[in-house]
Amino acid sequence: MTELMKLPYAQDALEPAISKETISYHYGKHHRGYVDNLNKLVEGTAYADMKLEDIIREAGQDFPRDGRGTALGTQYCPGNGSPLFVNAAQVYNHNLYWESLRPDEPVGSGMSEAASSYINEYWGSIDRLKSAVTRTATKLFGSGWVWICKHEDNSPFVRATHDAGTPLDDPLVTPLLVIDVWEHAYYLQYKNDRAKYIEQIWPVINWDKLA
Numbered sequence: 001m002t003e004l005m006k007l008p009y010a011q012d013a014l015e016p017a018i019s020k021e022t023i024s025y026h027y028g029k030h031h032r033g034y035v036d037n038l039n040k041l042v043e044g045t046a047y048a049d050m051k052l053e054d055i056i057r058e059a060g061q062d063f064p065r066d067g068r069g070t071a072l073g074t075q076y077c078p079g080n081g082s083p084l085f086v087n088a089a090q091v092y093n094h095n096l097y098w099e100s101l102r103p104d105e106p107v108g109s110g111m112s113e114a115a116s117s118y119i120n121e122y123w124g125s126i127d128r129l130k131s132a133v134t135r136t137a138t139k140l141f142g143s144g145w146v147w148i149c150k151h152e153d154n155s156p157f158v159r160a161t162h163d164a165g166t167p168l169d170d171p172l173v174t175p176l177l178v179i180d181v182w183e184h185a186y187y188l189q190y191k192n193d194r195a196k197y198i199e200q201i202w203p204v205i206n207w208d209k210l211a
């Protein structure tokens with residue numbers, strides 16, 4: 001049984017970047033829907049008592065893999081995902097998305113020293129990281145997610161996944177931060193303007209997830 005995670009802030013706490021109405025639908029309808037679907041699918045099966053991450057890995061087993069063990073199907077052929085995989089992955093992806101955001105309080109409070117030095121070490125500046133995220137988000141065709149992950153040697157990278165795709169399939173990669181770029185994440189406020197959503201989201205990004 002997987003529970004809908006508690007939002008770590010009030011539904012209006014990310015305004016004006018992300019409106020209360022957007023969060024109310026996104027968290028209250030979409031995210032809750034994936035949790036409910038998942039719980040119906042696992043009921044009475046061997047998956048019922050499994051941890052969310054294990055369900056995702058197990059349900060992704062049927063996908064073709066590359067030499068490093070990464071399940072190609074979840075990133076490149078998302079239509080092949082089973083209902084169990086896509087609902088479990090969407091629960092996980094949304095959990096990390098809500099944790100990847102935080103209220104901008106006090107305004108302009110920015111990030112910790114640790115996050116700042118990690119970003120500077122690998123990207124040179126926060127602006128270069130933001131450009132990489134923006135490029136990845138705006139180039140992704142259709143629905144998906146933009147991730148900042150790290151390799152085993154601690155080096156980070158930006159990547160996208162389609163639909164319910166998640167980097168959890170790669171045992172050598174740790175997802176640190178994610179931005180939901182499905183239209184339901186921004187349509188109520190920004191209509192089809194994904195670039196505008198990304199441009200406005202920076203003040204509420206929880207950069208400390210990188211620390």
Ligand code: FE
Nearest residue numbers: 030180182185
């Ligand atoms: Fe979403």
